[in-house]
Amino acid sequence: MKETIGNIQKHCFNLQAGGSVNTSTNLVKAERLPNTQTRLEVFYNATFEAVLIHEQGKILDVNPAAETLFGYSTDELIGRALLDVAALPSHETIRQRLCSPSDQPFEAIALRKDETTFIAEVSAKSILYQGRLVRAASVRDITERKEAEERVKKSEEKNRALLNAIPDLMFIFSKDGKYLDFKAEKASDLIVPPDEIVGKFLCDLMPTDVAQLFMHHIEQAISTRETQNLEYHLHLNGTKRYWEARLVSLGEEEIVAIVREITQRKQVEEALRVSEEKFKKAFSSSPESITISTVKDGRYIDVNETFLDISGYTREQVIGHNLTELEIWVNPEERLQVIKLLQEHGAVRNQEYEFRKQSGEVVIGLFSAEIINLGGEECLLTVGNDITERKQAEIQQRMTQKRDRLLAETLGRIRSSLNLEQILNTTVEEVRSFLQADRVFIGHADGNGKGKVIVESVDSNYPSILGWVLDDESSLADLRTMFEENCVRMVEDTSKVQVPEAIASYHNDYQVKSVLAVPISVHGQGLLGALIVNQCSSSRHWEPMEIDLLEQLGTQVAIAIQQASLFNQVQALNANLECQVQERTAQLEQKIEEVQELYQLKDIFLHAVSHDLRTPIVGGLLVLQNLLMANRNEELAISHQQNTIPVPRSILERMIQSSDRQLRLINSLLEVHTSDVRGVVLHREPTQIGSLVQAIVEDFEPLCAKNHAFLTNQVQAELPSINADPLQLRRVFENLLTNALNHNPPGLKMTIKATVENQMMRCTIEDDGVGMNQENCDRAFELYARGSQARRSTGIGLGLYLCQQIIIAHGGEIGVISSPGDGATFWFTLPLD
Template sequence: MVETVKLLHQSDYPQEAITLLPKVAAHITGMFFQLHQCHDGSQTFVYVSSGCRELCEIEPEVFQADFSIIHKLILPQDLESFIESTAVAMATLKPWNWEGRIVTPSGQLKWVQGSSQVQPSTNGTILWEGLLIDITDKKQAETKLQATEARYQALLAAIPDLMFRISRDGNYLEMKRDSSNCPLLHAEILGKNLHDILPSDVATVGQKAIARTLSSGTWQTWEYQMLTPLGMRDYQARLVANGKDEVLAIVRDITEYKYAAAQLQLSAQRDRLLTETLARIRSSLNLDEILQVTVTEVRQFLRVDRVFIGLNDAHGGAKTVAESVNPKYPSILGWSEHEKNYYSEIKSLFATNRVRVVEDTAKIAVSPKLKSHYQKTQTKASLAVPIILEDELLGALIANQCSSIRHWQSMEIDLLQQLSEQLAIAIQQSLIYQKLATLNSNLERQVAERTGQLQQKMQELEELHRVKDVVLHTVAHDLRTSVMGNLMVFKHLINSRELRATNNSDPVMVPVSYSILERMLQGNERQLGMIDLLLEIHSSQQQGVALEREPVKFNTLIGDILTELQPLFSQNQATITNLITTDLPTVMVDAARLQRVMTNLFDYSLQHNPPGLNFTLKAKMTGGVIRIQIQDNGTALSKLECDRLFDLYVRDPQGPGSTSHGLKMYLCRQIIQAHGGEIGVNRSQQQGISFWFTLPLMSEQA
């Protein structure tokens, strides 16, 4: 465009083309100008395009009238560079380029970029032909980009991890180095391959991780170890695709993390070992087992070659009572004078120290006998703690490293010290147990004597029980005989009186009234019934309930029983609704015994309620049994009464007929249980009670 402006202002250029310049400039962003600079240094705008209005908010005529207006627009901080750049261009006649800020009349701050060709004319003046454009947006974008770049650089600088750009072939292209965790310089890495820097196996794994990252487009992690001037270090590399054929590797030193995790795991294992040892001591009295399991687990935990426990003996010496040892190294369970001397010296050392830590047996001053012991047992490092109970040295718990010297960690020392305390408890527990065993032996002898005496007493009690049963049976039998005799007399007297009255004979003189005789008769009948119940219950307890089972259709059996009980219902004005269906199967039962059960259940409700009671009889099959239910609408029972109704216990003597009914209920349970069923009673929320009992089906009885 500058060249176009130059052509338009040449003297031989067609005049009609010059008139096109404003039209062309109006469609171009920026301010075009043509400037003449005279010999005296004065400057005049020959031409200024209309773009100056948008750029500078000034009309072209103003610029043409006063060149200095451009100096007033330029920000003072940038004016010096403007003047200097124009002076250099005039002196060298090289193209002029400048960037700076202007402030428009409305107060807008803008960045502008100026460029111009500088050429001498034929009359000796200098012609400037150029363009000023608004680059504010560009500058703002550059500023933001620079700020963002600065933030990124600060962020990268704050990240302690190493960063590498690595090609698909494993070549290092670029790196961000942190001298604190990278032992190599840029020159030692850039341009090299993974196989040049890392161990062969590590480099092979890394090459595969790079391939997976580029093929999958997802993060890949890769952990490895490497020997550095700081020792063996653990690293984790995280790879992410950084283009088609390269990855960005972020490498972090995780040595401390791995160490902390390992320490945490060891701490958990130590706590588990202590907990299990304590539980073992509490649950076992076998000292040998406790000691052996302890040395085995401690050796496994510490990963040492030998762990053993030495205890003092009764003769003032010591002996190894438990040991776990790597088969590659000698065992010290076999005693010799040498080991006795070793323990003697260990005792003297523990007199002043609660722990003995030896990391290298070759670098400590020891007695010849202790040195000989180390050589014989191939011990290169040792850790020993005393087993002390109430300030008395009982022995020692000792760990030996035979394969190499060893730095014993504080956690390992603490473990042995805590275990030695638990072992002291176990030893004390064993001593107490030995004393108790002695006492127990004497006690067993005394118990044997007492047992003989108790057996004699039990034989005497059994004899008394036998006598009691005989007496109960005899008394009941005799009482029954007596009562039956009374009943016969009473019945004869009543019959004689009725007979004479019928034959108009002289009445028999009876010293008591007829009603009294009836009450006496009823009372004796109740007594006879109770005696029969007592005898039957006694027989069932001694010999069980004898049943005469036979197969019967269940609904037929129930119908026969209800027919037999009809007089009882009529006498008490009771009604019964029989809801038992005809499709129930055959059962194997003692029909007479079952009728007695149902009679007792109906009779209980009738005797404890006024006349007019309503019964409902139901039955259903469930779980291999038939469940029968007798529901009435009478008086409800309490929960305690329901729970105890079928038990044999002493009842309230003031309850009329309560003992007799209690015996009947107890006998009902004996009969149902003899059939293989169950019986019970439930209380209703509104009124009445519900008796129930079960009978097994024939298939269940087979």
């Protein structure tokens, strides 16, 4: 090392050949030489850069920094070729520099002893070493610097790319409004040519009002350090264009302005304003989804609130965007078909298409559309209704109907057939068809602790399980317990459940991926078996409707089994019952004869009532009425005084009333008999309840006055007409009103009302009388029943019973609501149709 330093010193202080040096000078230099050599040695050893002295690429000497940098010792480095400490990609560069006298630094990839590499900056100079000319190379690790430079470069490239990707205009202003720099993609967006901007002031290029607006916001941005926004418009090339600027301060002296053209947005806003003026009422009040979009590119111009509610988009997310961006049509080709139909026919009405909400949910819309011209552009006006729920309900209804049909057919077979094998085979076939399952079978549990598959329906791609026997008592006990606890065994994926070994073997042998099973049990007999569905192709989620179907079918199969068992029992008992049947038949015939005799007696009685009793009453009534009329004529009474007997008017009136009442009771009794035999005969015609009730109220005024009662009519005249027998309805009202007057003290208040509820006319007669207890309410319309003692009477029972018969004949209902002391409300309903 000292020799090397000496050589460097010699090189540095080499005397000129042939020069003369005085003794004193040489002496001074000789004295200074040791100090200089020491300093150079210290510098050589302390420098951070590695120094390699080489001759023709062979290393002759190195400093300590080289050991640290390359990981070799000095002895390991001396004698090595320079290419040994250089990575292969740099070998050619080093070879060229070895042949070149250039002192210019260059970069290479150096190789350490541990095979790691680093980027090195190499500087080389020629020196004298041991009397010959060699090269001294300094090596500096610049890896970190290069990596930092690369990061800066990438950051600059990224920022430049981001900046170039932004389509907005960018300007940098000084605080006094001077243009310092700008970026613009198109010269047409600038108010002057690009080379005339930098160095100018806002007031030089912009209209005065716009320049003042900018200066105000520049001052605000600098003083508040907050982003400032402003909008303005310029006339460029004869076109009015709108801009939005965002100003951000860059310290105290500069402002950056990002300017975006908003002409299109302004145009859309203007179009929206015009559209709102034209269609505001229709849009705001329509419960249907309404949109307006361009035919050419499907760009939305306007939508109503219903559309936004259904689609889940906001107005900003829709207006100005096209259908392709929003992906609203699930099948975009359907829109093209709609456009074609519109061009051919001018309109599309009530077509069903699928649309996609913002959430991704697909809905079914009932779609109508027309082409309209808006601002000189062809647009599509669409009206839609979300009918997803309706379609789902229809599907659900079809499935329900199919299920109900299957249940009804199964029940019908059970009721009409005693062939158990046929019933069970048909059941498993139809269940597999309905559920689209791979296998359906019925397992029967016998009394010997075994389970056996007795019927099956299976897809041809999977093995049959018919005749399979489960004789593992433990597994059977587990299944019994499970069915008793849960009623349904549902396994969506058999690979994810722990089951007894026998059940696991069944899953594996018969390729069972999913299971749904319900018990077949009869009350009192326990578990008879199970109705089981297998899905072999894949795991399966079982729907509630499917589970419900299987449960109901399990019940029906249990009934069929029980029915077959009962049939066998019946057959065994038939022989013993024949004698009993004959005996019972004789008894029945005797009872029939007795009943026929009773009917004959009843008919004779009614005949006597209708002829023998009714006739004298009618005759007596006519005589009494004539007497009453005669008494009113005083002259006639005087002329026949010798042939008449004076009778007080009150007695005659009372006798007439009594006869009227007897006649009404007899007529009611006959009508009850007629209605029981033939039913109530109706002569229907369109009837206005309001007019009918008003006439009844007027007719009842004398009777109400006599009883000091008050009758109020609250029936609206505009109620719809009904198809009814007005005479029979009049009898209902009269019987109910008379019943109220007869069973309450004077001063009664009654109110008649009528309303339309659920396609039925509901009429009520309310009173504030003494009321009835619940027992009387329940029995009010029974024949001959009156009060808690249920005495035989021809009083209230006949009238209310006839009311009930008349209302039922009309297809309605009748009842009473009352409690003691709170009055009573009699009501009845009549269909509108």
